[in-house]
Amino acid sequence: MKQNFTVRQGALDGVEAFLSVARHRSFRKAAAELGVTPSAISQAVRVLEERIGAALFTRTTRSVGLTEAGERFLSRAKPAFEELVAASEVARGLGQRPAGLLRLSVPRAIVPILLEPLIASFCKAYPEVEVEIAASKELVDLAAEGFDAGIRLGQFVEADMVAVPMTPPFHLVVVGSPAYLAERGKPTHPDDLRQHACLRWRRSSGALALWSFDDKDKDNDSGGAIEIAVSGPLIASDFPTMLGAAIEGLGLAQLPEPLAAGALKAGKLVPVLQAYAPLMPGVFLCYPGRRQIMPKLRAFIDHVKSRTAGDGKVQPGVGAKRAGPRKGG
Incomplete structure (x- = not known):
């Protein structure tokens, strides 16, 4: 049968009062330390003893001592309570400053x-x-x-x-190496990509990503979004791999413009189909x-x-x- 490890409500009530009394061997000094009345300390300890089912202190008019049950409870409760206090301080610190x-x-x-x-x-x-x-x-x-x-x-x-x-926002750009474009020619419309070697990207879902374009030839102000299934010699799961393959002349790649910017500036890649490049957020x-x-x-x-x-x-x-x-x- 599954055990229930839930800490019941109020299980920690009175523990701090008990530890203070045990440390000082005095209800009056414990009350002064915690800023409450001696009767409040006495009541908290009494409730704790009732909940545990054993007396924790022996009391006389002259002194306060620990019972055997009190000694055992102290040996386990003191380090546990100190850990709780330390945990609270750590959490409080993370809530007050960047750390x-x-x-x-x-x-x-x-x-x-x-x-x-x-x-x-x-x-x-x-x-x-x-x-x-x-x-x-x-x-x-x-x-x-x-x-x-x-x-x-x-x-x-x-x-x-x-x-x-x-x-x-930035564009998704189609790029190719100068050597590749010199050999295969530049596409002038997205439909021309069917005759080109295109480097493809596999999504985390397992599906091959279609290439997206904004078809400016359509008769509307905003253009029309189109998607084309391309083919080619390489399938990659990340853009940097596609970038490197495009630089090596393996085929055309559609990449986020910031990723290709360095290679474009260095002349290692050349943009094509710029009029159809879709704008991304x-x-x-x-x-x-x-x-x-x-x-x-x-x-x-x-x-x-x-x-x-x-x-x-x-x-x-x-x-x-x-x-x-x-x-x-």
């Missing part, structure tokens, strides 16, 4: 281009905070997995998360909505805001505009 372990769930691709300089400056500014980065392609449940916050592309921010922009720091945010997370949020203040304006709440959370990575 402790800050756990962040982030996409692998974000670490080198965005997070490394940010984390370096944060750690220098807040030496009492330890930062743990769990880099993964999967979108984990932040609360269930014990993370303080996560970093997400805007389209993957759940509606019940508080989102802080880390970048302005950007990258966000997100965390579960809470009434009270721990100082370590508040410090990181403020640090993110101060470091990204000049990156442009991004409307918050991107996740709330969708019908429901989008799964996959």
